Amino acid sequence: MTGLPQRFLPPVLIGLLVWFVPPPDEVQLQAWRLLAIFLATIAGILAKTLPLGAMALLGVIASMLTGVLKPDEALAGFGYPVVWLIVSAFFISRGFLATGLGLRIAYLFMAAVGKKSLGLAYSMIGVDLVLAPAIPSNTARCGGVICPILQSVAVSFGSRPDGASARRLGAFLIKASYQGGVVVSGMFLTSMAGNPMAAGLAAGMGIEIDWTTWFLAALVPGLLCLMTGPWILYRIYPPEITETAGAARMARRKLEEMGPLKPSERIMLGTFVLLLILWVFGGSLGISSAVAALTGLAILLLTGTLRWKDILGERGAWDALIWFGVLINLASHLNSMGLIPWFGDQLAAVLGEGHWMKSFVLLSLLYFYSHYLFAGNTTHISSMYAPFLAVAIAVGTPPLLAALVLGYFSNLFSGMTHYGTGPAPVFFGTGYVEMGDWWKLGGLLSVVNILIYFVAGGLWWKVLGIW
Amino acid sequence: MTGLPQRFLPPVLIGLLVWFVPPPDEVQLQAWRLLAIFLATIAGILAKTLPLGAMALLGVIASMLTGVLKPDEALAGFGYPVVWLIVSAFFISRGFLATGLGLRIAYLFMAAVGKKSLGLAYSMIGVDLVLAPAIPSNTARCGGVICPILQSVAVSFGSRPDGASARRLGAFLIKASYQGGVVVSGMFLTSMAGNPMAAGLAAGMGIEIDWTTWFLAALVPGLLCLMTGPWILYRIYPPEITETAGAARMARRKLEEMGPLKPSERIMLGTFVLLLILWVFGGSLGISSAVAALTGLAILLLTGTLRWKDILGERGAWDALIWFGVLINLASHLNSMGLIPWFGDQLAAVLGEGHWMKSFVLLSLLYFYSHYLFAGNTTHISSMYAPFLAVAIAVGTPPLLAALVLGYFSNLFSGMTHYGTGPAPVFFGTGYVEMGDWWKLGGLLSVVNILIYFVAGGLWWKVLGIW
Numbered sequence: 002m003t004g005l006p007q008r009f010l011p012p013v014l015i016g017l018l019v020w021f022v023p024p025p026d027e028v029q030l031q032a033w034r035l036l037a038i039f040l041a042t043i044a045g046i047l048a049k050t051l052p053l054g055a056m057a058l059l060g061v062i063a064s065m066l067t068g069v070l071k072p073d074e075a076l077a078g079f080g081y082p083v084v085w086l087i088v089s090a091f092f093i094s095r096g097f098l099a100t101g102l103g104l105r106i107a108y109l110f111m112a113a114v115g116k117k118s119l120g121l122a123y124s125m126i127g128v129d130l131v132l133a134p135a136i137p138s139n140t141a142r143c144g145g146v147i148c149p150i151l152q153s154v155a156v157s158f159g160s161r162p163d164g165a166s167a168r169r170l171g172a173f174l175i176k177a178s179y180q181g182g183v184v185v186s187g188m189f190l191t192s193m194a195g196n197p198m199a200a201g202l203a204a205g206m207g208i209e210i211d212w213t214t215w216f217l218a219a220l221v222p223g224l225l226c227l228m229t230g231p232w233i234l235y236r237i238y239p240p241e242i243t244e245t246a247g248a249a250r251m252a253r254r255k256l257e258e259m260g261p262l263k264p265s266e267r268i269m270l271g272t273f274v275l276l277l278i279l280w281v282f283g284g285s286l287g288i289s290s291a292v293a294a295l296t297g298l299a300i301l302l303l304t305g306t307l308r309w310k311d312i313l314g315e316r317g318a319w320d321a322l323i324w325f326g327v328l329i330n331l332a333s334h335l336n337s338m339g340l341i342p343w344f345g346d347q348l349a350a351v352l353g354e355g356h357w358m359k360s361f362v363l364l365s366l367l368y369f370y371s372h373y374l375f376a377g378n379t380t381h382i383s384s385m386y387a388p389f390l391a392v393a394i395a396v397g398t399p400p401l402l403a404a405l406v407l408g409y410f411s412n413l414f415s416g417m418t419h420y421g422t423g424p425a426p427v428f429f430g431t432g433y434v435e436m437g438d439w440w441k442l443g444g445l446l447s448v449v450n451i452l453i454y455f456v457a458g459g460l461w462w463k464v465l466g467i468w
Numbered sequence: 469m470t471g472l473p474q475r476f477l478p479p480v481l482i483g484l485l486v487w488f489v490p491p492p493d494e495v496q497l498q499a500w501r502l503l504a505i506f507l508a509t510i511a512g513i514l515a516k517t518l519p520l521g522a523m524a525l526l527g528v529i530a531s532m533l534t535g536v537l538k539p540d541e542a543l544a545g546f547g548y549p550v551v552w553l554i555v556s557a558f559f560i561s562r563g564f565l566a567t568g569l570g571l572r573i574a575y576l577f578m579a580a581v582g583k584k585s586l587g588l589a590y591s592m593i594g595v596d597l598v599l600a601p602a603i604p605s606n607t608a609r610c611g612g613v614i615c616p617i618l619q620s621v622a623v624s625f626g627s628r629p630d631g632a633s634a635r636r637l638g639a640f641l642i643k644a645s646y647q648g649g650v651v652v653s654g655m656f657l658t659s660m661a662g663n664p665m666a667a668g669l670a671a672g673m674g675i676e677i678d679w680t681t682w683f684l685a686a687l688v689p690g691l692l693c694l695m696t697g698p699w700i701l702y703r704i705y706p707p708e709i710t711e712t713a714g715a716a717r718m719a720r721r722k723l724e725e726m727g728p729l730k731p732s733e734r735i736m737l738g739t740f741v742l743l744l745i746l747w748v749f750g751g752s753l754g755i756s757s758a759v760a761a762l763t764g765l766a767i768l769l770l771t772g773t774l775r776w777k778d779i780l781g782e783r784g785a786w787d788a789l790i791w792f793g794v795l796i797n798l799a800s801h802l803n804s805m806g807l808i809p810w811f812g813d814q815l816a817a818v819l820g821e822g823h824w825m826k827s828f829v830l831l832s833l834l835y836f837y838s839h840y841l842f843a844g845n846t847t848h849i850s851s852m853y854a855p856f857l858a859v860a861i862a863v864g865t866p867p868l869l870a871a872l873v874l875g876y877f878s879n880l881f882s883g884m885t886h887y888g889t890g891p892a893p894v895f896f897g898t899g900y901v902e903m904g905d906w907w908k909l910g911g912l913l914s915v916v917n918i919l920i921y922f923v924a925g926g927l928w929w930k931v932l933g934i935w
Binding site: 066076077295 | 763777
C-alpha cells in the first residue's frame with residue numbers, strides 16, 4: 002500500500018475543490034457536484050491512482066453515495082447497447098485470435114506483398130485493416146498479432162533492437178505499422194474501444210453516427226493516410242534492407258504448416274463476414290450494430306467456437322464494460338443536466354466572432370495536441386470529447402462534421418507519443434525505435450494526417466453531404 | 469461439438485412450439501413471443517444445452533433479433549441495482565476468502581464449541597451464519613471454507629469416505645453442515661445469489677423486501693431450523709465418535725499459527741461490519757442495499773485489499789451479472805406485459821374457492837417439491853417464483869407473506885437432492901454420505917423445515933404484522 006496517499010491526492014483535491022466552489026448561476030447544484038465527481042474520476046485516471054476501471058467504479062459509487070445520482074440512474078450505463086457493442090466485440094476478437102484465423106490472414110498478406118520492406122509494411126497495415134472491424138482492442142490486434150510477426154521477421158533479417166542493426170529493418174517496420182494502426186483504429190466504429198464512446202456521446206447531443214456513416218466518411222482520408230504514411234517513413238527513416246523475399250517465403254511456409262482452414266476458422270470467418278454485412282446493411286433490417294455484434298457472439302457460442310469459460314475469462318471485455326459503462330453514463334448525465342451545453346456556450350463566447358471553420362480548426366487542433374498529456378485514448382475521449390463537441394456546435398460547426406472529425410482525431414492523436422494508446426508501449430517496447438525518433442516522426446506524421454483529414458477529408462465530406 | 473444437436477432440441481422445440489401456438493385472447497402477441505423465448509431459455513438451462521450464463525445471453529439476444537424487445541429494454545437488466553448488489557457481493561466475498569478472514573472465523577468457532585461432534589456441527593453452522601451476509605455464493609462459503617475443514621477434521625479422526633469409517637464422523641458432519649447451509653442461505657437477502665432475484669421479482673409486482681425485512685422475518689424460523697436440524701441428524705444418523713476435543717485443539721493450533729489479525733483482515737472485518745450496519749440501517753440514510761455493497765467494494769479497492777485484476781478475474785461475479793441481469797429482466801418484462809398476472813388469475817380460478825391459506829400451502833408445497841426437478845436454485849426461481857407469487861396473490865394471500873415464504877422456500881428446497889444447489893455436489897462429492905441416505909435425510913428434514921416455517925414462522929410473521 003506504499004505510495005497510496007500521494008496518488009490519492011489529485012482526485013481528492015480536485016473533487017473537493019470543484020465540489021465546494023459555488024456553481025455559476027446558470028448551472029444546477031446537482032450538475033456541478035456531478036462535475037466534481039467526474040473531474041475527480043478523470044484526475045484519478047490520469048494520476049493512475051487506481052486502474053481505469055477501478056477509478057471509474059469509484060466515481061459512480063461516489064455519485065450514488067452523495068445522492069447526486071439515484072442508483073438506477075448511476076448504473077444505467079451498464080445496460081447501454083453501445084456498451085454491449087464493445088463488450089461483445091471484445092469477446093468476438095478472442096475468437097479471431099484463438100482460432101488462429103488472425104495469424105493466417107497476416108501470413109496471407111505477407112506472402113502476397115511482403116517481398117520488399119515497403120510492401121511488408123503495407124501488408125501489415127492491410128492485415129490490421131482487415132481485422133479492425135471486429136477487433137476493437139487495438140492492443141490485441143496490433144500488439145497481439147502484428148507486432149510479434151514483425152519482430153520475428155526483423156530478427157530473421159539480422160535486425161535486432163537496441164543496437165546498430167535496429168535500423169536495418171525492424172525500426173522502419175515497427176514505426177510504419179504503429180502509425181498505420183493509429184489510422185486504422187479510426188476507420189471503423191468498432192476498431193477502437195473509444196470510438197463507440199465518442200459516437201455515444203455524440204448521440205447524447207442528438208447526433209446519430211451509425212457504423213456505415215463512420216466508415217464511409219473515414220474511407221478516403223483514412224486510405225490516403227495509410228498510403229502516404231509508410232511511403233514518407235520509407236523516405237525519411239529508411240530501412241537498410243529493401244528486399245525481403247525471405248519474409249514472403251517464411252509466410253508461405255507458415256501457411257503450409259497451418260494447412261487448410263480448420264472448421265473453427267471457417268465458422269469464425271463466416272461470422273466475421275456476417276458481422277460486416279449486418280454492420281453495413283443491418284440498419285435497414287432494424288438490426289443495430291450492438292445487436293449485430295451480440296448475434297455474432299451468439300453464433301460463436303452456439304457453434305462452440307467460443308466456450309462460456311472463455312467469455313468469463315476475457316478480462317478486457319469486463320474491464321471495458323466497467324469503464325465504458327461508467328464514463329459514458331456520467332458524461333451523458335453531465336450533458337442532460339445541461340452542463341456540457343452550458344460550457345460549450347461559454348467557450349464559444351470567448352472564441353468570439355468569425356467563421357466557424359476558423360474556430361473549429363482551432364478547437365480540433367487543441368483537442369489533438371492536448372493528447373501529449375494523455376496515456377490512452379479513452380480518458381481523453383471521456384473527458385474532452387463531449388465539451389469540445391459542444392463548443393464546436395456552439396460556434397456553428399455542422400454537428401455531424403464536428404462529431405466525426407473529433408472522433409477520427411481521437412485515434413490519430415495517439416501517433417505522437419510512446420504512451421498515446423494501448424499498443425504504443427508494445428511497439429515502442431520492442432526497442433527498435435529510439436524515443437527521439439519516435440516523437441519526431443510521430444509529430445511529423447500528425448501534421449500529415451491532419452492535413453489529409455482536413456483537406457482531402459473536407460472535400461470528401463462535402464461530396465457525402467456531411468456539411 | 470459432439471452431442472450438440474441433441475442438447476439443442478429442448479430449447480428449439482419448446483421455443484418454436486410456444487411461438488407458433490396462438491396466444492389466448494387476453495395475452496398480447498409480444499408477451500406471448502417473449503414467453504416462448506423465456507421458456508426456450510429455461511429449457512436450455514435445464515437441458516444443459518449451454519452453461520447458464522450462455523443460455524441466458526442467447527435468450528436475450530433472441531429477444532432483440534426477433535424484435536420482441538428493443539435493445540435498450542433487453543439489456544436494461546445489466547444496469548439494475550439489485551444485479552449489482554449481487555455482483556459486488558461476489559467481489560467482496562473474494563476478499564473474505566483471500567485475506568484468510570473466513571478461515572480464521574471458522575477456526576474460532578471450532579475452538580470454542582468443537583469439543584463434541586454435535587458441537588462441531590453447530591460450530592460450522594455458526595461460521596456459515598457469520599459469513600453468509602457478505603458471501604452470496606453459498607458454493608464459495610460452504611464449498612470453499614467449511615467443507616475442506618470438515619474433511620480434514622474427519623480424516624484426522626480416522627473417518628474416511630467410501631467405506632466403513634465414513635459413518636464414524638465424516639458422514640454426520642457433512643450432512644449436518646450441508647443441511648445447515650441450506651437454511652443459512654435463506655436467512656439473508658445477500659446470502660444466496662437467487663435471493664435478490666426473488667426480491668427483485670417481487671418488487672416488480674409492487675412488493676418491496678429490503679434487507680432488514682428479509683432477515684427479521686427469517687430470524688425465528690431460521691434459527692429454529694438451524695437448532696433442530698443437527699440435533700435430529702445426531703439422533704437418527706449418529707456419528708460413532710462423539711468426543712472431538714482433538715478438533716478443538718487443532719483449531720487452536722491453527723489460530724496460533726495464523727497469529728494476530730493481519731492488516732488486510734482488519735480492513736476486511738471493518739468493511740464487513742460497516743456493510744452489516746449499512747444493510748440494517750442504511751434505509752434511513754437513503755443508502756440502498758446495492759449502494760451499501762458497492763461502498764464496501766469501494767473500500768476494499770481503495771485500501772488495496774482487493775486489486776482491480778482480482779475483480780476482473782472473478783468469473784463468478786461476471787457469470788452472475790449475465791444470468792441474473794438477463795433472467796430478472798426477461799421475467800420483469802413478462803410481468804409488466806401482463807403475462808404473469810394473467811397466468812396467476814387463470815390458475816387462481818382453477819384452484820377455485822376456499823380460504824387463501826389452503827391454496828397458498830398447496831402452492832408453496834408444489835413450489836418446494838418441484839425442486840426435485842431442478843439443479844440449482846436460480847433456474848427454479850427465475851422460472852417459477854414470479855408466476856407462483858402471482859397465483860398466491862390472486863387467491864388472496866397477503867403479498868409480502870407470499871413473497872417471503874416463496875423466497876425462503878427457494879433455499880430450503882435445495883436440501884433434498886445432491887444437485888439441488890451449488891454446494892450440493894461439493895458436499896455429496898466428498899463421498900461420506902450414500903445417495904440413499906442423502907435423499908432420505910434430506911426428504912425428512914424438508915418436512916421438518918416446512919413445518920417450522922409454516923407454524924413457528926407463521927406465528928412470528930403475525931407478531932411482525934406481515935399478515
